[in-house]
Amino acid sequence: MLRPGLLTKGLNSTAASLATGRTSQAAQSNFPRASQLSSSAQNARSLSSAANSLAHLKSQLNDPTLITAAGFIDNEFISTADSGKHFPVYEPALNIYQDPAKGTEIASFPDMGIKETEMAIQAAKKAFPSWSKKTAKERSTILRDWYNLILENEQDLAKIITWENGKPLAEALGEVRYGASFFEWFAEEAKRLYGEVIPSPNREQRMITIRQPLGVVGIITPWNFPSAMITRKLGAALAVGCTVVAKPASETPISAVALYELGKRAGVPKGVIGLVTAHHDTKAIGKHLCESQDISGISFTGSTAVGKMLLKHSADTVKKVSLELGGNAPFIVFEDADIDKAVDAAVTTKFRSSGQTCICVNRFYVHSSIKDVFGERLREKVEKFRVGSGMEDDTTHGPLINKTSVEKVRSHVHDALDHGAKLLTGGKESENTHGYFYPPTVLTDMNNNMRIANEETFGPIAGIFSFDTEEEVLEYANNTRVGLAGYFFSKDVSRCWRVAENLQVGMVGVNTGAISSEVAPFGGVKESGIGREGARQGLDEYTQYKYINMAI
Numbered sequence: 001m002l003r004p005g006l007l008t009k010g011l012n013s014t015a016a017s018l019a020t021g022r023t024s025q026a027a028q029s030n031f032p033r034a035s036q037l038s039s040s041a042q043n044a045r046s047l048s049s050a051a052n053s054l055a056h057l058k059s060q061l062n063d064p065t066l067i068t069a070a071g072f073i074d075n076e077f078i079s080t081a082d083s084g085k086h087f088p089v090y091e092p093a094l095n096i097y098q099d100p101a102k103g104t105e106i107a108s109f110p111d112m113g114i115k116e117t118e119m120a121i122q123a124a125k126k127a128f129p130s131w132s133k134k135t136a137k138e139r140s141t142i143l144r145d146w147y148n149l150i151l152e153n154e155q156d157l158a159k160i161i162t163w164e165n166g167k168p169l170a171e172a173l174g175e176v177r178y179g180a181s182f183f184e185w186f187a188e189e190a191k192r193l194y195g196e197v198i199p200s201p202n203r204e205q206r207m208i209t210i211r212q213p214l215g216v217v218g219i220i221t222p223w224n225f226p227s228a229m230i231t232r233k234l235g236a237a238l239a240v241g242c243t244v245v246a247k248p249a250s251e252t253p254i255s256a257v258a259l260y261e262l263g264k265r266a267g268v269p270k271g272v273i274g275l276v277t278a279h280h281d282t283k284a285i286g287k288h289l290c291e292s293q294d295i296s297g298i299s300f301t302g303s304t305a306v307g308k309m310l311l312k313h314s315a316d317t318v319k320k321v322s323l324e325l326g327g328n329a330p331f332i333v334f335e336d337a338d339i340d341k342a343v344d345a346a347v348t349t350k351f352r353s354s355g356q357t358c359i360c361v362n363r364f365y366v367h368s369s370i371k372d373v374f375g376e377r378l379r380e381k382v383e384k385f386r387v388g389s390g391m392e393d394d395t396t397h398g399p400l401i402n403k404t405s406v407e408k409v410r411s412h413v414h415d416a417l418d419h420g421a422k423l424l425t426g427g428k429e430s431e432n433t434h435g436y437f438y439p440p441t442v443l444t445d446m447n448n449n450m451r452i453a454n455e456e457t458f459g460p461i462a463g464i465f466s467f468d469t470e471e472e473v474l475e476y477a478n479n480t481r482v483g484l485a486g487y488f489f490s491k492d493v494s495r496c497w498r499v500a501e502n503l504q505v506g507m508v509g510v511n512t513g514a515i516s517s518e519v520a521p522f523g524g525v526k527e528s529g530i531g532r533e534g535a536r537q538g539l540d541e542y543t544q545y546k547y548i549n550m551a552i
């Protein structure tokens, strides 16, 4: 077990000079900049072997005791696994793209399995009676303290996200605050878990409902929001009195462990939150959580394929399952739209996290009368992006998460070009690039035979389709098995209502691309998922109603 306090704050002077050294390497051009920055940073990083790589990260934090290469079971950080194995965590901006086997590890985490998962489940089961019987106010106070600790440590937490996920530091800081907002929100909502008094149809009985926590819940989260996807689930679950066993993505366990360290400091009682770090046994752990009779609910965020599998695994124990899955978001620009506003929103909504959010636009439908002007203005904006390591001050867009992602994005671009798309910008990768970079790309003259029309790309590719009528574009937009978010731009109020009501998605942005908020219900329809996160509705996923009929 690694204990906090092993490193001193004195290491921070080394950290500062290292950081300064890296920042001063800022290069001039756009996409190739990434490889230049990466190779200079690579030299610094290659000094650290896998064994001491976490020490290198710690040396750059204000509080090095925040991170430990460990899972968290029954209030202890556990740095070894029964398997005897560890799995590597890489920095996507630095990894050697052509040969990931030679990549620079930034951490090495215990590769846990069923044994540790079961230990965490049993600890959470034992903790459930006392946690669920705390008053809402008591749980709320702990969540609120945890929220405050996150904000006090936000700079460190942002750095950790950038290291393991690659998103630019400013965006990572945004994620930390967004993630924290779920603890603040649910600390408040915890106190408002109201039941109801039902007007009785007879004079002899009184009828009420109360809401109770499910029990132990299993949580599985993705790498694209290493912090916020955990807090969005944990906040709601803990607020209502559930206890939790979480498995973060193996690409990004460091943010999770830092959050848990702060949870421990905030006074979350023993056993209430477990964290199982794993790579090799991911599938078996997911199945075990779903099939365990000691787990009462599953909350998963990730791909639709894995979500469907977990739903099947949960059938035999009839669990409550909450799924936040993939999307294929349409972004419609009608002929009467404010084009500049639409282009600005397109930039943020398509290219946030280099296109790796579930609500990123996947298909741009632009009215044929304004398609060219929209494409041209979007191209101009995209060419101003600064692609590189997220640690560099002027980087606007970071790398993708791994080699598979780069290959998928590349194949979508090639497929579109093969089927007649025209390249407005991007699309050309530089040779020997370190890091999983793909140049932000704008394509036009897209058609429905292309893969982008039907599959989520999850990368920095904006593909522009054209349309002529509202009916036609609604048919295109809805012609998909998924329905998470959709966006459109128009100044016609009647059309705004009509289109908002007819888009088959769980969330609609009308004349805006910024829809995420802790106060609003996040979730999809069709194969994009079941349930909602955040908002008042977020509590529903972790509670069940009990109806009480009292004869008088």
Ligand SMILES: NC(=O)c1ccc[n+]([C@@H]2O[C@H](COP(=O)([O-])OP(=O)(O)OC[C@H]3O[C@@H](n4cnc5c(N)ncnc54)[C@H](O)[C@@H]3O)[C@@H](O)[C@H]2O)c1
Binding pocket: 220, 221, 222, 223, 224, 225, 229, 247, 248, 249, 250, 282, 283, 284, 285, 286, 287, 301, 302, 303, 304, 306, 307, 309, 323, 324, 325, 326, 327, 357, 358, 359, 456, 458, 484, 524, 528, 529
């Ligand atoms: N709707 C949302 O809120 C939301 C949010 C973020 C990401 N996503 C979606 O997630 C996808 C990208 O994330 P990803 O590639 O990490 O998804 P993923 O499904 O591969 O992985 C998500 C999590 O599931 C685990 N996992 C992978 N295979 C598993 C299996 N067989 N059994 C159990 N667990 C397994 C992973 O280790 C990770 O923790 C995209 O489709 C994106 O749209 C959706």
Ligand SMILES: O=CCCC(=O)O
Binding pocket: 224, 225, 356, 357, 358, 359, 516, 522
């Ligand atoms: O990637 C999915 C989550 C995105 C968000 O919450 O804004």
